[in-house]
């Protein structure tokens with residue numbers, strides 16, 4: 001008889017691979033480099049990685065990259081800020097009061113069914129083509145997922161905890177701070193991840209319509225001159241920004257939700 | 266003392282003036298229930314039930330599953346909802362509930378859970394003391410998930426006693442624990458109750474648990490208190506156990 005416990009098949013995905021997240025992108029980059037070096041890729045179709053790197057250097061040297069990046073980040077940041085604030089407040093109103101839910105939830109579900117980008121023609125008519133329209137479009141794309149997931153999180157708080165709060169005679173403030181907000185936090189953070197993605201997505205679209213600045217504009221201009229290297233720089237930039245912001249939210253998620261042990265940990 | 270009947274306030278026949286003189290009369294019972302009825306839809310669960318629990322008295326409540334034990338406890342705790350009924354309920358203002366599940370907030374650390382209902386600057390200090398009393402010193406900063414079932418139930422006990430309640434309402438608090446942990450918890454509960462002297466109403470399924478812990482054992486049947494038996498420590502536990510089992514209609 002063996003003293004060792006019988007070997008049991010683990011049902012979780014297993015140990016995380018160190019730097020596993022970088023594996024896929026590095027592989028992709030390698031294929032791209034090889035294809036360019038061997039001349040399989042026409043530079044007019046897709047510039048070589050090293051051309052993209054030198055172009056990035058040139059763009060930084062003449063300041064175009066920084067300027068466009070700054071204005072793009074500002075738009076995305078403002079839209080995200082307004083969208084998250086509006087989505088959270090609406091979710092709280094609708095999650096904590098039946099009247100709020102009756103009044104707010106319907107219209108927001110309808111808004112959810114209409115892609116924010118489909119509203120651009122109307123927004124241009126109302127707000128013109130300036131920054132207001134751009135930030136509003138991003139805000140509209142951001143607040144919906146924040147609302148949906150935060151509201152869902154609020155509604156999902158176990159009623160037993162509400163009963164606990166009642167039995168302890170918690171004041172409304174304590175109840176919100178200790179039970180409602182932390183209980184809804186996982187939902188809020190999930191919504192935030194979708195929101196960040198939506199913010200960049202909306203940014204791309206608004207910057208390629210009637211814009212005279214931003215990464216999207218830079219790419220649009222490059223298209224007119226057939227400069228695939230600049231287009232790729234823009235794409236990489238969008239990708240990096242998206243990854244960084246998603247990574248930031250995930251970091252916050254991990255920090256804020258240490259009490260949760262999930263399958264992926 | 267405060268009187269309440271949850272959402273059924275209109276039916277409670279209490280005067281607010283009770284609060285003024287109740288504190289002075291120590292002979293006043295901790296709990297007084299008169300003509301309490303509760304039902305869900307057409308189904309009557311509690312039917313004109315009367316109950317009195319003295320100050321510091323430890324009462325165990327037995328009864329078949331579905332006999333309305335939890336319903337009675339919730340009525341006393343003022344937690345009843347979706348329920349119809351009438352009757353007067355008088356309970357102390359400072360009461361605590363221990364639920365069948367430990368019901369700790371998973372997103373708050375153990376100490377925060379214990380002091381959840383406390384106010385004032387010394388809350389943390391009192392919380393630490395309460396945790397030490399249940400033998401969980403040093404676990405203040407743990408997450409509830411990191412504790413065993415028995416430890417979680419001890420945290421719940423600490424949370425319910427930290428406010429020094431005059432009445433402790435416990436709904437099968439040890440139902441989910443193994444036999445050994447249960448026995449330890451019995452000792453702990455008895456010790457804590459001897460120290461803090463709250464009146465206790467403990468709902469349980471376990472006749473032995475009732476006989477070991479309580480001064481008085483009630484059996485709820487048909488919506489009323491069918492048996493009200495004082496536990497005489499001079500008499501053997503087996504004798505009580507057998508008479509209760511006989512009364513419950515189970516052959517001993």
Ligand SMILES: Nc1ncnc2c1ncn2[C@@H]1O[C@H](COP(=O)(O)OP(=O)(O)OP(=O)(O)O)[C@@H](O)[C@H]1O
Nearest residue numbers: 305310328329330331332333334335336337347470
């Ligand atoms: N919210 C509710 N809605 C409808 N019926 C309910 C509700 N809560 C309890 N009941 C009914 O009331 C009766 C008494 O329930 P209660 O929970 O008080 O029983 P109990 O004595 O605590 O049982 P157990 O020992 O199984 O916990 C049961 O028949 C139950 O089906």
Ligand SMILES: [Mg+2]
Nearest residue numbers: 334335336436
């Ligand atoms: Mg019950």
